[in-house]
Amino acid sequence: MTDRAGIYARIIELIEPLNPKKVALAENTSFAGDLEIDSLTVMDLVASMEDEWDIVMPLNMLPDLETIGQVADAVTRLVTK
């Protein structure tokens, strides 16, 4: 699925195993603040998203991607590019 809604849904699935505290996942859930995911785990998550959609998500994009919604936007942009 390569539309925004489909991408968002799949990102939620990819994050679920990294969310042992079962924080509610929504567009504005933040990785560092809400999910308390460390930077190494975030980089692993990026790798799995790259493989999922066959895209390149350079690590230097990460500082601008604080929430799940922002990541979904970035992936959508890269997929439709």
Place this chain on the structure above:
Amino acid sequence: MSDLFSKFDPLISERAGVLAKGVRDPFAIVMQQVKSPTVAVIDGRDTILLGTYNYMGMTFDADVIAAGETALRDFGAGTTGSRVLNGTYQGHKECEEALKDFYGMEHAIVFSTGYLANLGMVSTLAGKGDYIILDADSHASIYDGCYLGNADIVRFKHNSAEDLEKRLRRLPPEAGKLVILEGVYSMLGDIAPLKELVGIAKAHGAMVLVDEAHGMGFFGEHGRGVYEAAGVADDVDFVVGTFSKSVGTVGGFCVSNHPKFEILRLVCRPYTFTASLPPAVVACAATSIRKLMHAGEKRQRLWEMSRKLHGGLLARGFRLATETCESAIVSVLMPDQETTVRMWQAMLELGVYVNMSRPPATPAGVFLLRCSLCAEHSAAQLEIVLERFGQAAAMVGLFETAVEVAAE
């Protein structure tokens, strides 16, 4: 007004929690006296050093010390300047000549530390629109070089040729690419499959930089590093290294055959905008590097000691980060932070210093007691070390804890 230090509160309280249990701070060791490459006085006690990366034991080599003393007397305590202004002395050029001879390369540039060498090379080589493709377990200095520069950063799974290939294939063919690898990875002591990785990088038109900080002196025919042992010297564009391990002093460098290499002296900010190494340091380094060209006996000894420690720890039931002895780093896998710190302290009290390593410095969240060997370690010292490991493990109940963790 908000306190800028608030962001460190979680780490401050985690440390306080560990120290409250009565253990001493593993990151605040003071060497009161250093007696040899393998023995120092800590807390007033003679302690065997098993975590210093002083692989070839050059810190107290008589020729190295003599060269340093002469340079200190003749050229003074420091250069007070950048390499590109008043900070290049004859000794800096002699040190670069020694590196060119050691590596059989056309160009060598000496930085003030190994950290600065990676910071400078990585941030300068790849610019806007270029790609850096780095191993996930790369050293902090490589990651920091990425953040200082403007290239797009792509990370591949540690030592995975398949993952590197997949990520290179996604990049625009015409874009500039720099693949960054390390010969020996310093946390687990594992080595990279450089033949495969370098081959893939070249097939995709990338330039290759290999950090040989932990391989210099005892891998390959001339001791140049893992890349030499892997037979890929002709395909490696840049080799980065350090003086603070096998060479036995401090400093960093890069060697290359690239015809335009010398321009880096003017465009590489971590080279240009810092003071050069003191005359005594470059004199020590040059002498040590030249001696390392003929250190066959030491190399052999270092490997012998490393295998002995690796095999001895396995035989005593410890879990190690590598199945076989791959380098002069032997890392013991530990179950959790508390057991690691307690065991580290028990070792220290028994007169053996090892490194405690914890996430995020370590990959995959592992806790380690990391040992590195020195060619000057004696067989008797190694016997003591193995015995102390057994005693310390019993003191902290390591094997009971390990069984519980495994059973979970």
